[in-house]
Amino acid sequence: MKQMIKIIRKVDIEKQYEHVLRLELDYELASLYSAMQENNEEEMEKCKKRLKEIQDELDGLHAYV
Incomplete structure (x- = not known):
């Protein structure tokens, strides 16, 4: 029973994460759009880098599903 509770909690934590x-992701996309409107190359690169990191993290989560 304890193992089942532990598994359920882990799944809940992963869903929250x-x-x-x-x-x-939504925030970074909005930031990227804003940087594109301002033609701010430096900010665009920072947003793209963070978007890639988020994508990698999401891919990692889905690898265990």
Whole structure:
């Protein structure tokens, strides 16, 4: 029974983490759009780098599903 509870908690934590990553993804996309509007190359590169990191983290989460 304890193992089942542990597994359920782990799944819940992973779902919450995925939700946070998706919120970060939305924020970075909005930041990238803003940087593109301003033609700010430096900010665009920072946003792209963070977007790639978020994508990698999400891919890692889905690898275990």
